[in-house]
Amino acid sequence: MNNKEKLRKAGLRPTKQRMIIADILLDGIDRHFTAENLQNEINSSGNSMSIATIYNCLKKFRNCGLIKQVESSKDTAIFDTNINQHHHFLDEETGELIDIENDEVNLRKLPKIPQGYLNNGVEVLIKIKKQI
Amino acid sequence: MNNKEKLRKAGLRPTKQRMIIADILLDGIDRHFTAENLQNEINSSGNSMSIATIYNCLKKFRNCGLIKQVESSKDTAIFDTNINQHHHFLDEETGELIDIENDEVNLRKLPKIPQGYLNNGVEVLIKIKKQI
DNA sequence: AAGTAGTTTAGAACGATTTTAAAGTAAAAA
């Protein structure tokens, strides 16, 4: 399925800007990035785009499930092209994230979901720090 | 140990402002809160404090291990008075966090920590959503 | 008591993100 079809299937109009972003993000390579990182990639590809459009598109892509947003206490939003359920190592010093595939983690025991709620995904974060 | 002693032991001068905050936060009750939440509590207690001081104190308290900061993709920092290793339920709609005590979770399998790094804590986040 | 290092503060500044509103574009209707 090409990117135009992916956008259509997600319910998004394949505009010029969304296609530029899809060409960068939906190439099957897993990556973590910020809005600014993406703008730099757009610029490097010989294109340009308003930062407002980049935020608009990232929000649409995320809400459609084409990308994810990582839970992180950094002040800048971090997005993730790996949309499979998976986990992360986090170096709190640098903010660097490393993927952990889902089958690398196995939970023996999980707490009871609160009354009236449904489980909507489990994420394991392993904080790491450089050895001294 | 009283709050003045707790601050001293943490290497912090027990100033009037830090004592006001310690009286609110270090009462043994686990809670999740923002800087603004705390300012409201300070105001309700008949005191007042500059928002800069509140941020200064929260950062000091966190760096001394008197409180924690939660990993969250919300745009406002969320702090936690539960400093034991523990986990959370997160309602992504509302941002509400609910503690999961450490013994409620059991990991059968953990990935190998990357070369040159040390494990610095494991956090499990269970995203939940309201049943419809 | 005097010195000094650390702390508080109001307000300015900052940086990430969102809003505004006008111009442009894609899809639908005619």
Place this chain on the structure above:
DNA sequence: TTTTTACTTTAAAATCGTTCTAAACTACTT
């Protein structure tokens, strides 16, 4: 195809959480 409609992009302004600045203040040391 033309027209209409809803959606999208944009630069610039606004917003909002947080940090910085620098002057006044306070806790601790000598």
